[in-house]
Amino acid sequence: GSSVKPIAVLVPAISEKLVTNSTVFEDVATTFDDGSEEGYSPIDYDDYRGSITLRQAVETSQNIPFVTIMEKVTPKTSIKYLKKMGITTLTKNDNSLALALGGLDKGMSPLEVSAAYATIANNGTYIEPTFYKSVVTSSGKTYMRSKQKSRRVFSESVAYILQELLTQPVKGSRGTATYCSISGIDVAAKTGTTNDNFDRWLCGFTPYYTAATWYGFDLNESIEFGGKNPAGLIWSGTMSKIHKGLSNATFTIPKGVTKVNICSDSGKIANSKCKHTYSEYFLTGTLPDGCLQH
Numbered sequence: 001g002s003s004v005k006p007i008a009v010l011v012p013a014i015s016e017k018l019v020t021n022s023t024v025f026e027d028v029a030t031t032f033d034d035g036s037e038e039g040y041s042p043i044d045y046d047d048y049r050g051s052i053t054l055r056q057a058v059e060t061s062q063n064i065p066f067v068t069i070m071e072k073v074t075p076k077t078s079i080k081y082l083k084k085m086g087i088t089t090l091t092k093n094d095n096s097l098a099l100a101l102g103g104l105d106k107g108m109s110p111l112e113v114s115a116a117y118a119t120i121a122n123n124g125t126y127i128e129p130t131f132y133k134s135v136v137t138s139s140g141k142t143y144m145r146s147k148q149k150s151r152r153v154f155s156e157s158v159a160y161i162l163q164e165l166l167t168q169p170v171k172g173s174r175g176t177a178t179y180c181s182i183s184g185i186d187v188a189a190k191t192g193t194t195n196d197n198f199d200r201w202l203c204g205f206t207p208y209y210t211a212a213t214w215y216g217f218d219l220n221e222s223i224e225f226g227g228k229n230p231a232g233l234i235w236s237g238t239m240s241k242i243h244k245g246l247s248n249a250t251f252t253i254p255k256g257v258t259k260v261n262i263c264s265d266s267g268k269i270a271n272s273k274c275k276h277t278y279s280e281y282f283l284t285g286t287l288p289d290g291c292l293q294h
Helices: 002-015 054-060 064-073 075-084 097-101 110-121 156-165 230-242
Strands: 024-027 050-053 125-127 134-136 142-145 150-152 188-193 199-205 210-216 257-263 277-283
Touching (some): 002 064, 002 075, 002 097, 002 188, 002 199, 024 054, 024 064, 050 054, 054 064, 054 156, 064 075, 064 097, 075 097, 110 125, 110 199, 110 210, 156 277, 188 230, 199 230, 210 230
Antiparallel strands (some): 024 050, 125 150, 134 142, 188 199, 199 210, 257 277
16 A cells, blocks of 8 residues: 555655655546556545645655656666565566555565665665574573675665655644654654555654554455554554653754755745745755746
8 A cells, every 4th residue: 555655656756866855746636558558547545635745745645646756767666676675575567557556466564664664764774674683692602693684775865855754644734644653753654555445554663663564354354443544553552652761863864955945835945925835855956946936
């Protein structure tokens, strides 16, 4: 479902400088050319929102903008990035626009998804998951130590853009993961729902920990949980306890990131006549033009 959007769409799109957080998309009913006769016609989970920025699309998890971005990125490039972040379950059938929305042949495991999300949390470096750090004998001698592979997938500046952007579902007034907030600590999170409510996901991280939670049945069955996301409730309940007593922490802005005031309506740099503005973050050299709408 949509929990794949940050790693399959946002990582390659921002790394390749194809979009920024303020890029404006038309969130309207759309049929995409996927090579088939009927085309690919995804729908939004809720209502279409018209002209919206990428940040707004992330906040409410609109689908059309992400498929639009996948057209620019291409599924082939997306798969290349996913493999670098440790995803091993992709097949040739996943080389399609449906990859943008998590429409996968074999899906992904929570372990591999958590490692992929941790690549964003670890400032662009993938670290192979392990279930132990070391084995120590009763006399205190280290018998065996885990040898985790690691590799840089994207830059620290790209990682920060993603870290900050993914706080929107938690902090935004219309966010899909507002219940995941932790007082004094930055939280980045993304929900996921598959067709017929067969799978529910919550994937996210803080400056301390990353976690991915899946909720569903071995044999597909629609999940009805009073309008709430059970995976999200598990994630929130667990992570809030894990972070209890930890010092306040925020994601740190690295070199190569510029903060400017943006017009919410146009997605361009705001001027004195723009009524609705907010602070946005950009990779150096990717600033939009000035707003001409106001």
